Amino acid sequence: MELLEFARGPALKVALVVFCFGVLWRLVGTVLLRFHPHLSVPRNGFFKSFMLGLAVAGSRSWPYRRFIVRTGYGEALGYSYHIGLFLVILFFAPHVLFIKSLFGVSWATLPSSIVTIIAVVTFTLLLAVLFRRLAYSVLRKLSNFDDYFSWFVTTLVIVTGLMATAHFGARYETLMAWHILSFDLLLIWFPFGKLMHAFYIFPSRMINGYFLARKGAPS
Amino acid sequence: MTTAKRLETIEDVLTANGVSRRTFLKFCISTASFMALAPSMSTVIAKELLKARRPSVIYLSFQECTGCLESLTRSYTPSVENMIFNMVSLDYDDTLMAAAGKQSEEALDTVIKENYGHYMMVVDGAVPLGNGGVYNTQGGKSAVQILTDSAKGAAAIVCVGTCSSFGGIPLAHPNPTGAVPVSDIITDKPIINVSGCPPIPAVITSTLVHYVTLGVPALDAHHRPLAFFGNTIHDRCYRRPFFDEGKFAKTFDDEGARNGWCLYELGCKGPTTYNACATTKWNEGTSFPIESGHPCLGCSEPNFWDRNGSFYAPLAAGLISSVAPIGEAAGAGAAAGVGTAALSRLRNRAKVRQRATEKQTSKEE
Structure with a gap:
């Protein structure tokens, strides 16, 4: 079995199995955890609290105006590379074909050259994100292996993808195998590291907002 | 095929066939171009071709469909590639030769004997090893036996087509005949793989010219000429x-x-x-x-x-042939999540009870 076949076949299958198991395990386990009982009388009903929770999920995801000078750079970086990642993952034709082969759904794609430019920009932003993490002492002290490894597996997928597109460094099939293997690694790491924030971030903000609204302290 | 009088050098053959110097040089330039060689190499090819002896070629066919030979014979005719047939002495090819049966086997033995150590072997087709190689026999000999015997005195082996190069269709699952490529059997001779199903005629002939003039060309990891298989x-x-x-x-x-x-x-x-x-x-x-x-x-x-x-x-x-295991993994993950949450709640409840008991005890004290 060639490396590319291994990457597209058994390795991908194992990675998807681990990913699905891990994500569902953590999501269901977290959702079913016991919440602290609220002993006070609810200030808002379920529906209003729910809607306010949704609003909090949105408002807390936007930079806070008073701190914009201090946090703006980091937030702009974060949003930019996330948007870049989404565009590359969801609108590159081979990626859509990959998704179609698994789930049977597909959609319009962007020209490969545009996606390549976006990927290069995203890679540059990821380097800036790492530099910022290393350069700011507070951020550096808050960082652990999880932060760096999550950055590594994400960046590795982008780098190997760019190498495959540019046919740089090895034969195309080898580069493509590296790219898919790096994606397999990302899938395996995803549920157990901070990449899981992709599933947690908005529901957790929404739930916080919901409870605050129930207590009569919507923000 | 074994001609009564073999002309000594390629120049002799070209002169005898009335090929002009202009035509010959055009051929050399196009060959150099095909092989992605520097323009100056065309003069080297010309010099080497003129003084080269016409190498004897043995063309062996094993598990194949004859598509490769069909391709080779459709080389641009009459053009520069066709001249290659005048530059090598195709002394044995059981598909093309007029002789058959015992006479053809004798021809093969004679060619090997007369050109031992100098002839070029062209192999077309995979070699079946299953059940002692009974799936492909010629003149009572198995393909593997013919290949092994013929390869002993060969200067080099050119595998024409994907079957001889990599096993091709005969090797495809479930490979009932135990087919293998030539390189699995012959390991002590230079092997050039000209793969393709079939290979491009010009690629076959240009590879042969390169071997005759400049020796074994630069090869990739699969022993294919880089000039044609580099991109x-x-x-x-x-x-x-x-x-x-x-x-x-x-x-x-x-x-x-x-x-x-x-x-x-x-x-x-x-x-x-x-x-x-x-x-x-x-x-x-x-x-x-x-x-x-x-x-x-x-x-x-x-x-x-x-x-x-x-x-x-x-x-x-x-x-991935089936996504069922992935769905099952998702189900198992959800079940594990339910289990983990239940365990957490039980532990939490036990802790609350313990704290209440401790509080009660301290109050009583």
């Missing part, structure tokens, strides 16, 4: 701009197909296939499969019949 079909495909623009044919009869857009989504294996189809083309440079509207099958690559899933599955598609 992927995708790299040189005229439809590549459509790939870059994200314009793909979705079916064989949609607007994209009619407009000649990229066939990647229809399973084209061009990105992982190394061959000269997109540049040298077929039928006197007329076209190649992609130009005719069909995706590349990747026929010049090892294990081509079984690799990459279906011929019509895109390269980017996962090679």
Whole structure:
């Protein structure tokens, strides 16, 4: 079995199995955890609290105006590379074909050259994100292996993808195998590291907002 | 095939056939160009060809469909490639030769004996090893025996076609005859693989010329001449701009197909296939499969019949036959989540009870 076949076949299958198991395990386990009982009388009903929770999920995801000078750079970086990642993952034709082969759904794609430019920009932003993490002492002290490894597996997928597109460094099939293997690694790491924030971030903000609204302290 | 009087050098043959110096030099220049050699190498080829002895060639056919030989005989005729047949002495080819049976076997023995250590072997077809090699026999000898015996005195072996180079279709799953490529059996001779199903005629003949004039050409990891197998079909495909623009044919009869857009989504294996189809083309440079509207099958690559899933599955598609295990894993994950949460709640309840008991005890004290 060639490396590319291994990457597209058994390795991908194992990675998807681990990913699905891990994500569902953590999501269901977290959702079913016991919440602290609220002993006070609810200030808002379920529906209003729910809607306010949704609003909090949105408002807390936007930079806070008073701190914009201090946090703006980091937030702009974060949003930019996330948007870049989404565009590359969801609108590159081979990626859509990959998704179609698994789930049977597909959609319009962007020209490969545009996606390549976006990927290069995203890679540059990821380097800036790492530099910022290393350069700011507070951020550096808050960082652990999880932060760096999550950055590594994400960046590795982008780098190997760019190498495959540019046919740089090895034969195309080898580069493509590296790219898919790096994606397999990302899938395996995803549920157990901070990449899981992709599933947690908005529901957790929404739930916080919901409870605050129930207590009569919507923000 | 074994002529009564063999002309000594290629120059002798060319002179005897009335080939002009201009025609000969044009041939040398085009050969150098085919092989992506420096322009100055055409003069080297010319000098070497003129003084080279016509090497004796033994063409052996094993598990094959004769498509490779068909391809070779459709070399641009009458053109420079056809001259190659005047430059080598094709002394044994059981498909082309007039002799048959015992006479042809004697011819093979004679050629080997007379040219021991100097002849070139061209092999077409995979070699079956299953059940002692009974699936392919000639004159009571198995293919593996003929190959082993003939290879002993060969200067080099050129494997023509994917079957002899990598096993090809005979090696495809479930490989009932135990077919293997030549390189699995012969390990002590220079082997040049000219793969393809079939290979491009000009690639076969140019490789032979290179061997006659300059020796074994630069080879890739699969022992294929780099000059022809150094780039992927995708790299040189005229439809590549459509790939870059994200314009793909979705079916064989949609607007994209009619407009000649990229066939990647229809399973084209061009990105992982190394061959000269997109540049040298077929039928006197007329076209190649992609130009005719069909995706590349990747026929010049090892294990081509079984690799990459279906011929019509895109390269980017996962090679996962069933998503059931993934669904089962999701179900198991959800169950594990329920279990973990239940365990957490039980522990939490036990802690609350313990705290209440401790509080009660401290109050009583």
